[in-house]
Amino acid sequence: MANGFLSLALRNLLRQRARSAATLTAIAIGVAGLILAGGFVQDIFIQLGEAIIHSQTGHIQVTREGYREGRIRAPEKYLIEQPEQLKAAITEVTPPNTSIMARLGFSGILNNGRRDLGIIGEGIEPEAESDIGTYLRYVEGRGLKNNDVDGIVVGQGVARSLGLKVGDRVTLLMTLSAGAVNTLDFELIGIFQSFSREFDARAVRIPLEAARTLMDTPSAHLMVVMLDQTGDTDKAIDKIKQQLAGQGYEITAWNKLSDFYEKTVDLYDRQFGVLRLIILLMVLLSVVNSVNMTLFERTREFGTMLAVGDRSSTVFRLIMTESLCLGVFGALLGMATGCLAALLISAIGIPMPPPPNANLGYTALIRIIPETVLSAGIIGFMATILATIMPARRASRLDVVDALRHGV
Numbered sequence: 001m002a003n004g005f006l007s008l009a010l011r012n013l014l015r016q017r018a019r020s021a022a023t024l025t026a027i028a029i030g031v032a033g034l035i036l037a038g039g040f041v042q043d044i045f046i047q048l049g050e051a052i053i054h055s056q057t058g059h060i061q062v063t064r065e066g067y068r069e070g071r072i073r074a075p076e077k078y079l080i081e082q083p084e085q086l087k088a089a090i091t092e093v094t095p096p097n098t099s100i101m102a103r104l105g106f107s108g109i110l111n112n113g114r115r116d117l118g119i120i121g122e123g124i125e126p127e128a129e130s131d132i133g134t135y136l137r138y139v140e141g142r143g144l145k146n147n148d149v150d151g152i153v154v155g156q157g158v159a160r161s162l163g164l165k166v167g168d169r170v171t172l173l174m175t176l177s178a179g180a181v182n183t184l185d186f187e188l189i190g191i192f193q194s195f196s197r198e199f200d201a202r203a204v205r206i207p208l209e210a211a212r213t214l215m216d217t218p219s220a221h222l223m224v225v226m227l228d229q230t231g232d233t234d235k236a237i238d239k240i241k242q243q244l245a246g247q248g249y250e251i252t253a254w255n256k257l258s259d260f261y262e263k264t265v266d267l268y269d270r271q272f273g274v275l276r277l278i279i280l281l282m283v284l285l286s287v288v289n290s291v292n293m294t295l296f297e298r299t300r301e302f303g304t305m306l307a308v309g310d311r312s313s314t315v316f317r318l319i320m321t322e323s324l325c326l327g328v329f330g331a332l333l334g335m336a337t338g339c340l341a342a343l344l345i346s347a348i349g350i351p352m353p354p355p356p357n358a359n360l361g362y363t364a365l366i367r368i369i370p371e372t373v374l375s376a377g378i379i380g381f382m383a384t385i386l387a388t389i390m391p392a393r394r395a396s397r398l399d400v401v402d403a404l405r406h407g408v
Helices: 002-015 017-057 083-093 156-162 208-215 230-243 259-297 301-305 310-346 371-397 402-405
Strands: 060-064 099-111 116-124 139-142 152-154 169-175 181-193 203-207 222-226 249-253 350-352 360-366
Touching: 002 310, 017 156, 017 230, 017 301, 017 310, 017 360, 017 371, 060 230, 083 099, 083 222, 083 230, 099 208, 116 208, 116 371, 156 181, 156 310, 169 208, 169 259, 203 208, 230 249, 249 301, 259 301, 259 310, 259 360, 259 371, 301 310, 301 402
Parallel strands: 116 203, 152 181
Antiparallel strands: 060 222, 060 249, 099 116, 099 169, 099 222, 139 181, 152 203, 169 181, 350 360
């Protein structure tokens, strides 16, 4: 019986080729639109995340508990006294190709002989950090190397504020917790541009040993963990937490370190939710209109079915079976079309301007995310079924006499 219903439904769809094609097109466009929009948003998340990881945070940061809240008021209270031992402990539980490096944070005044600027700086291990800094673009000069004992690199905003050029000498002043003022002279090696304009406006980096001399400490404030794959972050965090349990350390993932990233993800999630709703309504309206027109034209056919003894439930089931076939074919067509369009667009790329509060533009892609493709197909299929229920109920409850006289 089920096979007979399916065969009859398919013949009816082929008999109404124009209406069926219009309905399939509406469903396919909606599904493909969801796939393209979802893939575009996912690409934004991925590229923004990688930019933050490879220019600022690394994948994981290990600090003393409370460092994030207390680093401005009293950074000296949150020093990691034996960073090499901590690095060895982390190395034991992370994948073989993981890079681990120390950083020493500080704030102070940068002076070019004419003007001062408040900065937020970091002492880094120059060549170890080169893997993290792949998203830092040097607009002048180059990055730090291990032999640059008095070298400094600054963000583009810092260079503009002080009118600095590569080769200039600058003085870094810092007040220690005991009240003493330490100063060191540096030569400007490079001017970098990261993904974040706000970061570039205050950021400077110097060799770790120079920062330790400036702050009069052999310690570090944080350990940066750089993994091969961003997808391994959660697993690595779990292992590091187990390894360092009860030792007073705080282990933080990259996405929790960037307020900008969290807000951007939240914003685009809401926007994509609204887009899903709009596309769902478009598919619903298109299918409702197409089904209503089809059923109107077939009123006498349904009246005849009822007149020869078919039950109302039989008419309802036939219409819903036709809708089910349309939903399945439309969803599959939309999924195939969306994936093909995503591949073609990604092969070309979409040049994008810098996002708000960012410096660098980028080339966007359309990511094919299996979950997005599947959910888009399900949305298109469910929209088709939902759009057919009410018209099918009306058609199954037609008055036989009125239905047979329809169009006469």
